[in-house]
Amino acid sequence: MRRIVFALVVLCVAFxxxxxxxxxxxxxxxxxxxxxxxxxxxxxxxxxxEGGFFNEPENIVDYTLGIGIRRFGYSHSNGDKSVSLWEIEFKPLTWSVTYWNVMLEFYLGIGYIFAESNVNEEMEKRFEGTDDRGSHGTIENIKETIAINYGYRLGYRITEQFMVSLVADYQKPGPGWHYAHDPTGHFFVGGLGVNFQWNMPW
Structure with a gap:
Protein backbone atom coordinates (compact mmCIF):
# COMPACT_ATOMS: atom_id res chain seq x y z
CA MET A 1 0.00 0.00 0.00
CA ARG A 2 2.87 2.36 0.79
CA ARG A 3 4.27 1.85 -2.73
CA ILE A 4 0.89 2.78 -4.23
CA VAL A 5 0.65 5.96 -2.12
CA PHE A 6 4.24 6.89 -3.00
CA ALA A 7 3.55 6.42 -6.73
CA LEU A 8 0.46 8.65 -6.52
CA VAL A 9 2.40 11.37 -4.68
CA VAL A 10 5.13 11.30 -7.36
CA LEU A 11 2.46 11.59 -10.05
CA CYS A 12 0.82 14.59 -8.35
CA VAL A 13 4.15 16.38 -7.93
CA ALA A 14 5.07 15.72 -11.55
CA PHE A 15 1.77 17.05 -12.86
CA GLU A 50 -2.58 6.78 -17.84
CA GLY A 51 -1.32 10.26 -17.14
CA GLY A 52 1.98 11.76 -18.18
CA PHE A 53 3.95 14.86 -18.90
CA PHE A 54 6.71 16.41 -21.02
CA ASN A 55 4.70 15.76 -24.20
CA GLU A 56 4.92 18.55 -26.78
CA PRO A 57 2.44 17.85 -29.62
CA GLU A 58 4.12 20.36 -31.93
CA ASN A 59 7.45 18.47 -31.92
CA ILE A 60 8.26 16.02 -34.70
CA VAL A 61 10.29 13.82 -32.32
CA ASP A 62 8.99 13.82 -28.76
CA TYR A 63 9.65 12.18 -25.39
CA THR A 64 7.06 11.62 -22.68
CA LEU A 65 7.05 10.14 -19.19
CA GLY A 66 3.91 8.35 -17.99
CA ILE A 67 2.38 6.47 -15.09
CA GLY A 68 -0.90 4.61 -15.00
CA ILE A 69 -2.96 1.66 -13.87
CA ARG A 70 -3.59 -1.40 -16.05
CA ARG A 71 -5.65 -4.61 -16.05
CA PHE A 72 -4.36 -7.50 -18.17
CA GLY A 73 -4.59 -11.29 -18.29
CA TYR A 74 -6.23 -14.13 -20.19
CA SER A 75 -9.05 -16.65 -20.00
CA HIS A 76 -9.10 -20.45 -20.16
CA SER A 77 -11.52 -23.41 -20.21
CA ASN A 78 -13.35 -21.88 -23.17
CA GLY A 79 -13.93 -18.61 -21.34
CA ASP A 80 -15.28 -20.14 -18.11
CA LYS A 81 -12.36 -18.73 -16.10
CA SER A 82 -10.55 -15.42 -16.53
CA VAL A 83 -7.20 -14.66 -14.91
CA SER A 84 -6.58 -10.96 -14.42
CA LEU A 85 -3.70 -9.00 -12.94
CA TRP A 86 -3.69 -5.33 -11.92
CA GLU A 87 -0.56 -3.22 -12.02
CA ILE A 88 0.73 0.28 -11.53
CA GLU A 89 2.66 0.96 -14.72
CA PHE A 90 5.62 3.33 -15.04
CA LYS A 91 6.81 4.35 -18.52
CA PRO A 92 10.19 6.09 -18.31
CA LEU A 93 11.05 5.51 -22.00
CA THR A 94 8.44 6.68 -24.48
CA TRP A 95 9.48 8.11 -27.84
CA SER A 96 7.30 9.23 -30.72
CA VAL A 97 7.59 10.66 -34.23
CA THR A 98 4.78 12.83 -35.60
CA TYR A 99 4.37 13.99 -39.19
CA TRP A 100 1.25 15.49 -40.77
CA ASN A 101 -0.67 14.73 -37.55
CA VAL A 102 0.18 11.01 -37.79
CA MET A 103 2.12 9.72 -34.78
CA LEU A 104 4.14 6.52 -34.33
CA GLU A 105 5.20 5.76 -30.76
CA PHE A 106 7.17 3.08 -28.91
CA TYR A 107 7.50 2.64 -25.15
CA LEU A 108 9.29 0.44 -22.64
CA GLY A 109 8.05 0.31 -19.07
CA ILE A 110 7.76 -1.62 -15.84
CA GLY A 111 4.67 -2.52 -13.83
CA TYR A 112 4.18 -3.36 -10.16
CA ILE A 113 1.44 -6.02 -9.84
CA PHE A 114 -0.65 -5.20 -6.78
CA ALA A 115 -3.78 -7.37 -7.22
CA GLU A 116 -4.97 -10.52 -8.97
CA SER A 117 -8.04 -12.67 -9.49
CA ASN A 118 -8.59 -16.34 -10.38
CA VAL A 119 -4.89 -17.26 -10.36
CA ASN A 120 -3.85 -20.80 -9.48
CA GLU A 121 -2.46 -21.78 -6.08
CA GLU A 122 1.18 -21.43 -7.07
CA MET A 123 0.65 -17.97 -8.54
CA GLU A 124 -1.21 -16.98 -5.37
CA LYS A 125 1.76 -18.05 -3.25
CA ARG A 126 4.11 -16.07 -5.44
CA PHE A 127 1.88 -13.03 -5.17
CA GLU A 128 1.91 -13.29 -1.38
CA GLY A 129 5.70 -13.77 -1.39
CA THR A 130 5.72 -17.35 -0.10
CA ASP A 131 6.43 -20.81 -1.49
CA ASP A 132 7.07 -24.32 -0.15
CA ARG A 133 10.20 -23.07 1.56
CA GLY A 134 8.44 -20.24 3.36
CA SER A 135 8.57 -16.49 2.91
CA HIS A 136 10.81 -14.78 0.37
CA GLY A 137 12.96 -11.80 1.19
CA THR A 138 12.00 -8.32 0.03
CA ILE A 139 14.06 -8.39 -3.17
CA GLU A 140 12.63 -11.74 -4.28
CA ASN A 141 9.13 -10.59 -3.42
CA ILE A 142 9.46 -7.50 -5.61
CA LYS A 143 11.02 -9.50 -8.47
CA GLU A 144 8.04 -11.82 -8.52
CA THR A 145 5.42 -9.06 -8.56
CA ILE A 146 6.74 -6.97 -11.45
CA ALA A 147 6.09 -7.04 -15.18
CA ILE A 148 8.17 -5.77 -18.07
CA ASN A 149 5.93 -3.89 -20.51
CA TYR A 150 6.35 -2.59 -24.03
CA GLY A 151 4.10 -1.44 -26.81
CA TYR A 152 3.47 0.54 -29.96
CA ARG A 153 0.92 3.16 -30.90
CA LEU A 154 -0.13 4.52 -34.29
CA GLY A 155 -2.35 7.55 -33.90
CA TYR A 156 -3.88 10.53 -35.62
CA ARG A 157 -4.17 13.94 -33.98
CA ILE A 158 -7.72 15.08 -34.68
CA THR A 159 -7.01 18.37 -32.90
CA GLU A 160 -4.01 19.66 -30.98
CA GLN A 161 -5.63 18.38 -27.78
CA PHE A 162 -7.26 15.11 -28.91
CA MET A 163 -5.76 12.00 -30.54
CA VAL A 164 -7.10 8.52 -31.41
CA SER A 165 -4.72 5.58 -31.85
CA LEU A 166 -4.43 1.87 -32.52
CA VAL A 167 -2.23 0.26 -29.86
CA ALA A 168 -0.39 -3.00 -29.26
CA ASP A 169 0.52 -3.45 -25.58
CA TYR A 170 2.34 -6.46 -24.10
CA GLN A 171 3.22 -7.51 -20.57
CA LYS A 172 5.58 -10.21 -19.26
CA PRO A 173 5.18 -10.79 -15.51
CA GLY A 174 8.28 -11.60 -13.49
CA PRO A 175 9.86 -15.00 -12.84
CA GLY A 176 7.44 -16.08 -10.11
CA TRP A 177 4.31 -15.97 -12.28
CA HIS A 178 3.27 -19.05 -14.25
CA TYR A 179 0.44 -20.29 -16.40
CA ALA A 180 -2.60 -21.58 -14.60
CA HIS A 181 -2.45 -25.41 -14.80
CA ASP A 182 1.16 -25.32 -16.08
CA PRO A 183 3.81 -24.40 -13.47
CA THR A 184 6.70 -24.91 -15.91
CA GLY A 185 6.18 -21.92 -18.20
CA HIS A 186 6.10 -18.17 -17.83
CA PHE A 187 3.44 -16.29 -19.73
CA PHE A 188 3.59 -13.31 -22.07
CA VAL A 189 0.27 -11.54 -22.63
CA GLY A 190 -1.15 -8.58 -24.50
CA GLY A 191 -3.00 -7.64 -27.62
CA LEU A 192 -4.41 -4.96 -29.89
CA GLY A 193 -6.71 -2.15 -28.84
CA VAL A 194 -7.72 1.46 -29.22
CA ASN A 195 -6.41 4.47 -27.29
CA PHE A 196 -7.82 7.96 -26.73
CA GLN A 197 -5.53 10.76 -25.56
CA TRP A 198 -6.28 14.27 -24.40
CA ASN A 199 -3.42 16.77 -24.19
CA MET A 200 -4.14 19.22 -21.39
CA PRO A 201 -4.16 22.86 -22.45
CA TRP A 202 -1.41 24.53 -20.43
Whole structure:
Protein backbone atom coordinates (compact mmCIF):
# COMPACT_ATOMS: atom_id res chain seq x y z
CA MET A 1 0.00 0.00 0.00
CA ARG A 2 2.87 2.36 0.79
CA ARG A 3 4.27 1.85 -2.73
CA ILE A 4 0.89 2.78 -4.23
CA VAL A 5 0.65 5.96 -2.12
CA PHE A 6 4.24 6.89 -3.00
CA ALA A 7 3.55 6.42 -6.73
CA LEU A 8 0.46 8.65 -6.52
CA VAL A 9 2.40 11.37 -4.68
CA VAL A 10 5.13 11.30 -7.36
CA LEU A 11 2.46 11.59 -10.05
CA CYS A 12 0.82 14.59 -8.35
CA VAL A 13 4.15 16.38 -7.93
CA ALA A 14 5.07 15.72 -11.55
CA PHE A 15 1.77 17.05 -12.86
CA UNK A 16 2.04 20.24 -10.84
CA UNK A 17 5.62 20.92 -11.98
CA UNK A 18 5.47 19.84 -15.63
CA UNK A 19 4.87 22.31 -18.46
CA UNK A 20 2.89 19.84 -20.61
CA UNK A 21 0.66 16.96 -19.55
CA UNK A 22 -1.76 14.43 -20.98
CA UNK A 23 -4.38 11.86 -19.99
CA UNK A 24 -5.25 8.76 -22.00
CA UNK A 25 -7.30 5.57 -21.84
CA UNK A 26 -6.84 2.24 -23.62
CA UNK A 27 -9.33 -0.56 -24.25
CA UNK A 28 -7.87 -3.76 -25.70
CA UNK A 29 -7.88 -7.50 -26.09
CA UNK A 30 -5.53 -9.26 -23.67
CA UNK A 31 -4.48 -12.90 -24.15
CA UNK A 32 -1.43 -15.20 -24.01
CA UNK A 33 0.80 -14.48 -26.99
CA UNK A 34 2.79 -17.70 -27.15
CA UNK A 35 2.21 -21.49 -27.37
CA UNK A 36 0.82 -22.95 -24.16
CA UNK A 37 -0.87 -25.98 -22.66
CA UNK A 38 -3.86 -24.18 -21.18
CA UNK A 39 -7.25 -25.77 -21.81
CA UNK A 40 -9.11 -23.73 -24.47
CA UNK A 41 -7.27 -20.40 -23.89
CA UNK A 42 -8.87 -17.09 -24.78
CA UNK A 43 -8.73 -13.38 -24.06
CA UNK A 44 -10.20 -10.89 -21.64
CA UNK A 45 -10.97 -7.20 -21.92
CA UNK A 46 -7.91 -5.29 -20.78
CA UNK A 47 -7.77 -1.58 -20.13
CA UNK A 48 -5.43 1.12 -18.89
CA UNK A 49 -5.71 4.67 -17.58
CA GLU A 50 -2.58 6.78 -17.84
CA GLY A 51 -1.32 10.26 -17.14
CA GLY A 52 1.98 11.76 -18.18
CA PHE A 53 3.95 14.86 -18.90
CA PHE A 54 6.71 16.41 -21.02
CA ASN A 55 4.70 15.76 -24.20
CA GLU A 56 4.92 18.55 -26.78
CA PRO A 57 2.44 17.85 -29.62
CA GLU A 58 4.12 20.36 -31.93
CA ASN A 59 7.45 18.47 -31.92
CA ILE A 60 8.26 16.02 -34.70
CA VAL A 61 10.29 13.82 -32.32
CA ASP A 62 8.99 13.82 -28.76
CA TYR A 63 9.65 12.18 -25.39
CA THR A 64 7.06 11.62 -22.68
CA LEU A 65 7.05 10.14 -19.19
CA GLY A 66 3.91 8.35 -17.99
CA ILE A 67 2.38 6.47 -15.09
CA GLY A 68 -0.90 4.61 -15.00
CA ILE A 69 -2.96 1.66 -13.87
CA ARG A 70 -3.59 -1.40 -16.05
CA ARG A 71 -5.65 -4.61 -16.05
CA PHE A 72 -4.36 -7.50 -18.17
CA GLY A 73 -4.59 -11.29 -18.29
CA TYR A 74 -6.23 -14.13 -20.19
CA SER A 75 -9.05 -16.65 -20.00
CA HIS A 76 -9.10 -20.45 -20.16
CA SER A 77 -11.52 -23.41 -20.21
CA ASN A 78 -13.35 -21.88 -23.17
CA GLY A 79 -13.93 -18.61 -21.34
CA ASP A 80 -15.28 -20.14 -18.11
CA LYS A 81 -12.36 -18.73 -16.10
CA SER A 82 -10.55 -15.42 -16.53
CA VAL A 83 -7.20 -14.66 -14.91
CA SER A 84 -6.58 -10.96 -14.42
CA LEU A 85 -3.70 -9.00 -12.94
CA TRP A 86 -3.69 -5.33 -11.92
CA GLU A 87 -0.56 -3.22 -12.02
CA ILE A 88 0.73 0.28 -11.53
CA GLU A 89 2.66 0.96 -14.72
CA PHE A 90 5.62 3.33 -15.04
CA LYS A 91 6.81 4.35 -18.52
CA PRO A 92 10.19 6.09 -18.31
CA LEU A 93 11.05 5.51 -22.00
CA THR A 94 8.44 6.68 -24.48
CA TRP A 95 9.48 8.11 -27.84
CA SER A 96 7.30 9.23 -30.72
CA VAL A 97 7.59 10.66 -34.23
CA THR A 98 4.78 12.83 -35.60
CA TYR A 99 4.37 13.99 -39.19
CA TRP A 100 1.25 15.49 -40.77
CA ASN A 101 -0.67 14.73 -37.55
CA VAL A 102 0.18 11.01 -37.79
CA MET A 103 2.12 9.72 -34.78
CA LEU A 104 4.14 6.52 -34.33
CA GLU A 105 5.20 5.76 -30.76
CA PHE A 106 7.17 3.08 -28.91
CA TYR A 107 7.50 2.64 -25.15
CA LEU A 108 9.29 0.44 -22.64
CA GLY A 109 8.05 0.31 -19.07
CA ILE A 110 7.76 -1.62 -15.84
CA GLY A 111 4.67 -2.52 -13.83
CA TYR A 112 4.18 -3.36 -10.16
CA ILE A 113 1.44 -6.02 -9.84
CA PHE A 114 -0.65 -5.20 -6.78
CA ALA A 115 -3.78 -7.37 -7.22
CA GLU A 116 -4.97 -10.52 -8.97
CA SER A 117 -8.04 -12.67 -9.49
CA ASN A 118 -8.59 -16.34 -10.38
CA VAL A 119 -4.89 -17.26 -10.36
CA ASN A 120 -3.85 -20.80 -9.48
CA GLU A 121 -2.46 -21.78 -6.08
CA GLU A 122 1.18 -21.43 -7.07
CA MET A 123 0.65 -17.97 -8.54
CA GLU A 124 -1.21 -16.98 -5.37
CA LYS A 125 1.76 -18.05 -3.25
CA ARG A 126 4.11 -16.07 -5.44
CA PHE A 127 1.88 -13.03 -5.17
CA GLU A 128 1.91 -13.29 -1.38
CA GLY A 129 5.70 -13.77 -1.39
CA THR A 130 5.72 -17.35 -0.10
CA ASP A 131 6.43 -20.81 -1.49
CA ASP A 132 7.07 -24.32 -0.15
CA ARG A 133 10.20 -23.07 1.56
CA GLY A 134 8.44 -20.24 3.36
CA SER A 135 8.57 -16.49 2.91
CA HIS A 136 10.81 -14.78 0.37
CA GLY A 137 12.96 -11.80 1.19
CA THR A 138 12.00 -8.32 0.03
CA ILE A 139 14.06 -8.39 -3.17
CA GLU A 140 12.63 -11.74 -4.28
CA ASN A 141 9.13 -10.59 -3.42
CA ILE A 142 9.46 -7.50 -5.61
CA LYS A 143 11.02 -9.50 -8.47
CA GLU A 144 8.04 -11.82 -8.52
CA THR A 145 5.42 -9.06 -8.56
CA ILE A 146 6.74 -6.97 -11.45
CA ALA A 147 6.09 -7.04 -15.18
CA ILE A 148 8.17 -5.77 -18.07
CA ASN A 149 5.93 -3.89 -20.51
CA TYR A 150 6.35 -2.59 -24.03
CA GLY A 151 4.10 -1.44 -26.81
CA TYR A 152 3.47 0.54 -29.96
CA ARG A 153 0.92 3.16 -30.90
CA LEU A 154 -0.13 4.52 -34.29
CA GLY A 155 -2.35 7.55 -33.90
CA TYR A 156 -3.88 10.53 -35.62
CA ARG A 157 -4.17 13.94 -33.98
CA ILE A 158 -7.72 15.08 -34.68
CA THR A 159 -7.01 18.37 -32.90
CA GLU A 160 -4.01 19.66 -30.98
CA GLN A 161 -5.63 18.38 -27.78
CA PHE A 162 -7.26 15.11 -28.91
CA MET A 163 -5.76 12.00 -30.54
CA VAL A 164 -7.10 8.52 -31.41
CA SER A 165 -4.72 5.58 -31.85
CA LEU A 166 -4.43 1.87 -32.52
CA VAL A 167 -2.23 0.26 -29.86
CA ALA A 168 -0.39 -3.00 -29.26
CA ASP A 169 0.52 -3.45 -25.58
CA TYR A 170 2.34 -6.46 -24.10
CA GLN A 171 3.22 -7.51 -20.57
CA LYS A 172 5.58 -10.21 -19.26
CA PRO A 173 5.18 -10.79 -15.51
CA GLY A 174 8.28 -11.60 -13.49
CA PRO A 175 9.86 -15.00 -12.84
CA GLY A 176 7.44 -16.08 -10.11
CA TRP A 177 4.31 -15.97 -12.28
CA HIS A 178 3.27 -19.05 -14.25
CA TYR A 179 0.44 -20.29 -16.40
CA ALA A 180 -2.60 -21.58 -14.60
CA HIS A 181 -2.45 -25.41 -14.80
CA ASP A 182 1.16 -25.32 -16.08
CA PRO A 183 3.81 -24.40 -13.47
CA THR A 184 6.70 -24.91 -15.91
CA GLY A 185 6.18 -21.92 -18.20
CA HIS A 186 6.10 -18.17 -17.83
CA PHE A 187 3.44 -16.29 -19.73
CA PHE A 188 3.59 -13.31 -22.07
CA VAL A 189 0.27 -11.54 -22.63
CA GLY A 190 -1.15 -8.58 -24.50
CA GLY A 191 -3.00 -7.64 -27.62
CA LEU A 192 -4.41 -4.96 -29.89
CA GLY A 193 -6.71 -2.15 -28.84
CA VAL A 194 -7.72 1.46 -29.22
CA ASN A 195 -6.41 4.47 -27.29
CA PHE A 196 -7.82 7.96 -26.73
CA GLN A 197 -5.53 10.76 -25.56
CA TRP A 198 -6.28 14.27 -24.40
CA ASN A 199 -3.42 16.77 -24.19
CA MET A 200 -4.14 19.22 -21.39
CA PRO A 201 -4.16 22.86 -22.45
CA TRP A 202 -1.41 24.53 -20.43
Missing amino acids: TSANAAYLNATLQDSRIQESNHIYKPGGIVGFAL
